[in-house]
Amino acid sequence: MNIVVLLKAVPVVGTERLDSGLLTDRSVQLEANGNDEYLLEKALKLTETHGGETIILTVGPAGSTEPIRKALAMGAARAVHVADDAIRGSDMRATLEVLAAALRKMQPWDLVFAGADTSDGQGGVLGAALAVRLRLPYLSYASEIEPTDAGVRIHRINLTGYDILEAPTPAVVMGTQLLGAPRYPSLRGIMQARSKPVEAWSLADLDLAPAAVGGGAATTKTLDSAKPPERAGATFVREAPDEAVAKVLEFLAGRRLI
Amino acid sequence: MAAIWAIGEIADGQPTKLTLELATLARTLAANSGGEARTVLVGAGASAAGPAAAAYGPDVLAVEVDGGLGDRPAAAVIAPRVAELVAQRKPDFLLIGASNDGKDVCGLLLGLTDLPLLANGSGVAWGDGAPRVEMSTFGGKLVTHSTFAGTRGMVIVRPASVSAEAASAPGVVETVEVSVGAELPAVKVTGSVEESGAAAPIEEARIIVGAGRGIGSPDGLKVIEDLAAALGGAVGATRAVVDSGWVPYGQQIGQTGKIVKPSLYVACGISGAIQHKVGVQTAGTIVAINRDPDAPIAEFAELFVVGDLFEIVPRLTAALRARKSGSA
Numbered sequence: 001m002n003i004v005v006l007l008k009a010v011p012v013v014g015t016e017r018l019d020s021g022l023l024t025d026r027s028v029q030l031e032a033n034g035n036d037e038y039l040l041e042k043a044l045k046l047t048e049t050h051g052g053e054t055i056i057l058t059v060g061p062a063g064s065t066e067p068i069r070k071a072l073a074m075g076a077a078r079a080v081h082v083a084d085d086a087i088r089g090s091d092m093r094a095t096l097e098v099l100a101a102a103l104r105k106m107q108p109w110d111l112v113f114a115g116a117d118t119s120d121g122q123g124g125v126l127g128a129a130l131a132v133r134l135r136l137p138y139l140s141y142a143s144e145i146e147p148t149d150a151g152v153r154i155h156r157i158n159l160t161g162y163d164i165l166e167a168p169t170p171a172v173v174m175g176t177q178l179l180g181a182p183r184y185p186s187l188r189g190i191m192q193a194r195s196k197p198v199e200a201w202s203l204a205d206l207d208l209a210p211a212a213v214g215g216g217a218a219t220t221k222t223l224d225s226a227k228p229p230e231r232a233g234a235t236f237v238r239e240a241p242d243e244a245v246a247k248v249l250e251f252l253a254g255r256r257l258i
Numbered sequence: 259m260a261a262i263w264a265i266g267e268i269a270d271g272q273p274t275k276l277t278l279e280l281a282t283l284a285r286t287l288a289a290n291s292g293g294e295a296r297t298v299l300v301g302a303g304a305s306a307a308g309p310a311a312a313a314y315g316p317d318v319l320a321v322e323v324d325g326g327l328g329d330r331p332a333a334a335v336i337a338p339r340v341a342e343l344v345a346q347r348k349p350d351f352l353l354i355g356a357s358n359d360g361k362d363v364c365g366l367l368l369g370l371t372d373l374p375l376l377a378n379g380s381g382v383a384w385g386d387g388a389p390r391v392e393m394s395t396f397g398g399k400l401v402t403h404s405t406f407a408g409t410r411g412m413v414i415v416r417p418a419s420v421s422a423e424a425a426s427a428p429g430v431v432e433t434v435e436v437s438v439g440a441e442l443p444a445v446k447v448t449g450s451v452e453e454s455g456a457a458a459p460i461e462e463a464r465i466i467v468g469a470g471r472g473i474g475s476p477d478g479l480k481v482i483e484d485l486a487a488a489l490g491g492a493v494g495a496t497r498a499v500v501d502s503g504w505v506p507y508g509q510q511i512g513q514t515g516k517i518v519k520p521s522l523y524v525a526c527g528i529s530g531a532i533q534h535k536v537g538v539q540t541a542g543t544i545v546a547i548n549r550d551p552d553a554p555i556a557e558f559a560e561l562f563v564v565g566d567l568f569e570i571v572p573r574l575t576a577a578l579r580a581r582k583s584g585s586a
Contacts, residue, residue, distance in 0.1 A: 013513065014532045016396035034533075035514055092368065092375045119513055120396060123377035123414070125365030128333070132369025137443040138334070141358050143507070153448075156331070158358070159508060161453035165331060167445040177497070177514045178507050218407060219374030223390070225402040228539075234562035236551060241569040245577050248545065248570075251561050255543055257465070257522045258489065258578065 001052035001147060001169075002109040003043040006099065006127075007071055008033040009064035010120045022222040023089050023215070024120050026060065032067040035115030037182035039175045042145055043113050044075040044183070050147055053077035057106065059087065059098050065198075072193035073185030079196070080106060084203045089215025096126060098213060100133040101206040110169045111152060116141065116176050127174035137167035143178035260293035260350040260388075260409075263319075265340055266311055267332070267359055268301045273311040275462050276355040278422035280415060283382055284353055285315035285425060290384035293350070297429070298343065300336040300436075302328070308431030315425030319343065320433045329446050333362035338438045341370040351389055352412040353382070357461075364414050366442065374411040376404050380419050380540070389413055397513060397536025417461040418519040453506065460509055465491030466520045468511060468538070469499050472527015472548065472567055476504045481571045482526055488578040494518065496534050512537035526567045530555025547571060 009030040011017070019025040032040070043054040056071045056079035058064045068079045082102050090098065103112060112134075114127030131138030143162060144155040151168040157176060185193070203210055211217060237244045252258045264284040266277035273281075281297045288295035295316035299307055304320035312318045321343070327335050340363065344352070352373070354364045361377075368375050381392035388406045391413050395402045460466055467486040473479055479493075486493045495505035497512055511518055513533040523541040528534060530546070530553055538544065539558055546559035547567045556562050563570055 011396075013397070016399060018395075018400065018402075022402070092377070093372060096368065116514070121377065123365075123375070124361045125368055125375065125377060125414070128362050128365025129369035132366055132442065135443060137445045138362075138366070139445055140331075140333075140362050155451075157507065158450075159459055161451045163331070163447050164449035164451070165445055166448050167443070171443075171445075176507065177500075177510075181501065220376050220404055220406055220411070223403045223405055225395070225400050228394075228398060228401045231544075231558050231560065234546065234556045234559045236556075237561060237563045238551075238565075241565060241573050244563050244565060244570060245573045248561065248563060248574060249577055249581070251545070252522070255522075257543060258581070 001050050003047060003111045003113055004055045004057050004106060004109045005040045005043045005113045007036045007056050007058045008118050009058055009060040009067045010118055013119050016120055018225050022225055030063040030067055033115055033118045035117060038177050038179045039113035039115050040071055041182040042179040057102055068198060069193050070185060072196045073189040074183055075189060079198045080201060081198055082201045086203055086210035086214045089218055090213045091218040091220050093219060094213035094217055096129045100130055101208055112172045114174045127172050131172035137171040139165045139167055139171060140174040142173055142175035145173055260291040262288050262293060262295050262351045263349045264297045265352055265354045266297050266299045268299055268303060268307045271303050271307060273307050276357055276417050277311060278314050279420050280353045280355055281311055281314035281316050282422050283420045287384050287389060298340060300339045305433045312429040312431050313424050314422060315429055317429035318431045320431055321436050331445055331447060332359050333366060334442045334445060337363045337366035337370060338442060339436045341367055342436050342438055344371055350410050354412060354414050356414050356416045364412060374406050377414045379413045379415045382413055382415060398539045460492045460494050460518055461516055463492035463520055465489045465522045466494045466518060467491055467524045468494045468528050469526055470496045470528030471498045479504055485571050485575045488575045496528055525555055526571055528555055529553040
């Protein structure tokens with residue numbers, strides 16, 4: 001079973017900023033998107049148990065190399081890194097086309113794994129859109145993923161527990177943090193990662209025209225950006241418990257919250 | 259003159275609260291653009307759920323679905339039917355809720371229709387010929403506004419971005435037949451498991467009491483639950499508490515969990531790491547109870563009670579109960 005994990009290289013959480021064109025500044029240090037690492041961990045466990053390879057697919061700027069190397073150090077067999085200056089500023093639709101083209105070129109594989117969303121975009125929709133484009137089953141919000149004889153079975157979380165979903169493979173699976181915490185790379189893994197293949201693809205390798213993607217083709221645009229109004233800062237209550245509780249009640253009553 | 263559609267969801271035979279918020283929003287945007295609004299409900303029982311949605315203004319397009327699709331996930335049934343309706347009637351803008359099913363519907367529609375998409379909207383106003391979408395970007399570090407380059411598109415709208423308000427003149431319910439050329443590749447729901455401890459969706463709670471690492475153990479959760487009950491609120495938690503298995507993932511607040519907007523958030527034993535902050539910072543009022551006055555939550559809490567939550571919280575619960583019985 002070969003699993004492609006979509007790994008987005010995002011600005012280190014807390015350091016994000018927009019550039020002068022109101023695009024996410026991705027010249028800062030990048031890390032693997034937190035939600036993608038849960039899927040990577042699950043893919044590694046599945047391929048370790050059932051055979052096959054975990055393959056990373058990243059679309060992103062040069063700074064994506066470090067998170068890709070980390071994924072290889074964790075145990076992925078190889079990676080594809082799609083990088084092209086023309087991709088910068090792509091909207092959701094263009095990103096979808098680039099990912100779909102890369103996944104077609106990477107075939108055959110059995111599963112594509114996508115994280116629930118990204119810290120710098122918070123869409124959580126590309127897995128579903130990719131499945132439609134690739135004409136494959138889409139299974140989402142997985143808290144468990146396991147192979148079956150001819151396909152895949154997942155637990156899809158809902159408000160009261162989970163549904164059990166099944167589909168034939170190849171398929172696209174979007175998963176959650178409940179799949180389990182990602183491992184740390186071992187020293188041996190870090191050494192091995194240095195000799196693992198990372199294929200670099202440009203738009204030309206995917207037969208995509210630069211004009212079809214990037215800021216020039218974007219169907220959405222950011223108009224403005226501002227810091228949210230600052231919260232005034234906390235008023236501290238340092239009294240003994242009974243007095244402190246009285247103060248909290250007074251505060252809440254004053255706000256008509258109780 | 260834009261046609262704006264709210265794409266709704268049905269749960270237990272009724273439109274969800276988020277659906278009513280979207281219907282209210284579609285009504286407002288249509289009024290401001292001089293256009294018309296519709297609410298679309300797809301699924302078994304759509305017609306029966308229609309009047310409850312129509313009370314919020316827009317006429318309802320109710321698409322009944324034949325029982326043979328009952329073993330497919332909801333989004334896989336909704337999306338191709340909405341895509342077909344969109345192809346027939348050509349609305350300008352779709353509003354879709356940021357629930358799990360809503361985001362799945364939106365993703366499938368992105369693949370099916372090629373409509374431009376703005377995800378993660380926390381507010382939508384009518385702008386220059388298109389919706390102007392407010393977003394809380396980078397977990398709330400920035401508030402940005404975005405719009406569409408053209409005259410069509412989809413917006414994913416977070417829960418509680420607007421309050422649902424019934425209209426003075428309710429809409430009518432039109433039951434429409436939609437035949438889909440091809441269903442999406444088959445995914446079967448083969449079972450369903452109920453888990454104990456599952457609670458009401460925290461996105462809809464007016465008051466949330468949050469449990470952090472400071473609760474120390476699963477037993478510590480009891481005092482949090484008691485306070486939530488006394489306040490008439492729900493229990494939320496940080497990732498550390500959820501990872502420990504003390505609280506279900508559905509109640510996790512933060513970057514990899516839910517983003518919530520209650521009127522009151524009481525953070526108990528929560529340090530306020532950036533990953534948690536992004537989930538609650540748009541709450542109306544935040545009260546923190548923590549032993550460490552230097553905890554980062556001081557930066558975004560309004561009232562900070564410095565103390566042991568096991569001394570403060572039970573007293574607060576008792577005082578709230580006494581207050582309630584006193585006023586009853």
